[in-house]
Amino acid sequence: MEKQIAVIRGDGIGPEIVDQALRVLDAVAEKYGHTFTYTDVDMGGIAIDKWGEPLPAAMLDKCLAADSVLLGAVGGPKWDGLPGDKRPEKGLLALRAGMGLYANNRPAKLWPQLAAASPLKPEIVEKGIDFIVVRELIGGVYFGSHTTAECGGEQKATDVMSYAEHEIERIGRIAFETARKRRNKVTSVDKANVLDTSRLWRKVMHRLAEEYPDVEYADMLVDNTAMQIVKAPSQFDVVVTENMFGDILSDEASMITGSIGMIPSSSLGEGSRGLYEPIHGSAPDIAGQNKANPIGTILSAAMMLKYSFDLDEEAAAIEAAVNKALDAGLRTGDMMAEGCTLVSCSEMGDAILKNL
C-alpha cells in the first residue's frame, strides 16, 4: 500500500516525538511492504514565526491533499501574548474545521504496567479503566461567533454555542457504532437542565438510541459525569458529548489513567482521512532535550494505520511493541517509577523499533 502522510511536527517537544513515530512507521512499511511518504506541514507557533499565521492556506491544502495527517503538538509561552486569532491553537482549530473532522476519539485506558501512576486508589483502578470519549469537534461554542464590544461604558464579551440536528446525529452515530465494537454502552453527556443545545442533543441521541436497541444507552449531566469519572470510571464504555464538555471531560479522563504521555487520539470526518495526535501538549519546558515520551505519538500513528488505512495487523504490531517496551520496564521521565529503567525519547523509540 502507498500512502502519503502530512506531518506536522509543531512546537515544543513536537519534532522529537514525531521523529520517533516516523521511524516506527518506516519500520512497519518495510516489514509489511508498504510505502509511506511524508510531506512536512507548518502549523502552530512555527508557522506564526515563519509565515505570520498559525495555519497558512497552503499548509491546509497540503493536509487536504494527503491520505492522513500526523501531528505532534502546538503552542508555547512564546506565542501566549498574541491576540486570539493569531495564536498557535487557532491553527489547530482551523485544521479541524478545514478538514471537517467532527469526531474526536480519545481513549482513556489504563496500561496495567502503569496502574500505580493513576491518582485514583487501587480499589477503583482494579475495576478497570477502559473507555473512549467521543467528542464533537467542529461545532458548539468553539465555532460560534466570538465578540467583545463596548456596552454601557464597559466591555462585554459574548460567545455563541449552537448545534444543528445533523451535527448531533453524525457524532451520535459514531458513538453508537464505536460502542458496537466495544462493550455496547453509550453514555451521552449534556446539561439538559440548562441549555437548549443540550436538550436538542438529548432528543437526537434518544432517537438514535432507538435505532441501536442492542446498545445500552444513558444520559448523564456534565457535572455528574465530572464526578463519576473519578468515583467509578469502570462504568463507562463510550462517552459522547459536545465540544467544550468533551475538552474538559476527556482531559479529566486521561488524567485518571496516570499515563497522559501514552494516550493517542484520532479526529475523523467523512471519508478515511484523519488527524492523529497525542493528547498531551507541547511541553516547552523539556523541548529539545530528548526526554519526552514518544509513545502517545507512536500510538497515534498506530491509530492512523487502523482507522485511516485499515491496516489492523500493522497497528496491532505497534501496540504490541509498545507493550513489550513497558513490560521490559523502560520508562521516559514522565512515567518513571521505582525499579524501572529511565530512557530518553529516542531510546524508547529504539526499543519499540527493536520489538517490532
Next chain:
Amino acid sequence: MEKQIAVIRGDGIGPEIVDQALRVLDAVAEKYGHTFTYTDVDMGGIAIDKWGEPLPAAMLDKCLAADSVLLGAVGGPKWDGLPGDKRPEKGLLALRAGMGLYANNRPAKLWPQLAAASPLKPEIVEKGIDFIVVRELIGGVYFGSHTTAECGGEQKATDVMSYAEHEIERIGRIAFETARKRRNKVTSVDKANVLDTSRLWRKVMHRLAEEYPDVEYADMLVDNTAMQIVKAPSQFDVVVTENMFGDILSDEASMITGSIGMIPSSSLGEGSRGLYEPIHGSAPDIAGQNKANPIGTILSAAMMLKYSFDLDEEAAAIEAAVNKALDAGLRTGDMMAEGCTLVSCSEMGDAILKNL
C-alpha cells in the same frame, strides 16, 4: 439577635435534612440567646405540584423579605419530563437571579475522619485537600438567551454566553478577599485560548491581581484544571471561575473529598442575605426513609450564621459538634465504613444536638 429565615425544604430528601438543620439552629438560638423564626417557601417540584410553577413570585418575595434562606434540595424524576422552563431546577435558577446571588462559594475540604472515602490514593490525599471554588452564579451561558428554531429543514439550538466587565470584577473581588482570609492564593480558570468571555475574564482578573499584590495569582485553562484537581488538589486555595465551568469543576472537586453529603455552600450577592444549601442533590431513591446525611445542610446553616449573621462563635460550635459526631464514629449510610456506627438522618441530628 432576631433573624427571620426563609426555609425551602424542596423535594426528595430535602424535608428530612432541613428538619435536622432547623433543630440545630433552634438549639443554637436557645444556647446563645437568639431568636430564629422560619417562613416556609415552596420551590422546585413541590411548587410545580402545588402552584404550577417552580418558583411562584410570592415565594421569591418571601425569600427577599427574609434575612437569609436555607434550602434542602430540589428536583426528581417525577418532573424530569417537563419542558425546560417548567422544571424544578428553573426555580433554583430564578431564585439565584431574583436574589442577585452572584457569588457561589463551594468548599472542597477533606474531613480527616473520612479520608479513606476519597477516591484518590493516600499519597495525594495526605497532602491535604482544602480549597474553595468561587463560582460566578448569575451570568454566562446559564442566563444568556436559549433558543431552538427550525433552520434549513432541521432544528438548530443556540445558547448565548456573555460576561460584562462588572460581572467579572465583582466575583473576582470575592475570590481575592476570600484568599486573603485563607492561604492567599487565587487560581482563575478560563478557556482563554477559545472564548472571548474567557479573554475578558482573564483581563479583568489580571487588573484585580495588581490590586492584590499580596495574593499569589495564576491563570489555568479549564481542561488543565479538570486534570489538576485529580492529580494535585493540594495546590489550590481559591479557584474562581465562570458559571458553567464552576458547575463542573466544583462537582469534581467535591467528589475527591469523598464526602459529598458533608459539603455545604453559600450563595451571596450585595448585602448579607444569602442562600445556603448542601451541594448534593435531592436523592429521590432514599427520600422519606430517614437515611439521608443531614450534615451538608447542618453545615450550610452554620455557614449562614457566619456569613449572613456574623455569628462566628455559633457557627464554630456547630462545626465542632459535627466533628465530634464523626469522631465518635457515627455515619449515615452514604459515608458508612468498617468499624463505624450506622445512624439514621435523625439520629445524626440527635448526636450533633447533644454535642452542642
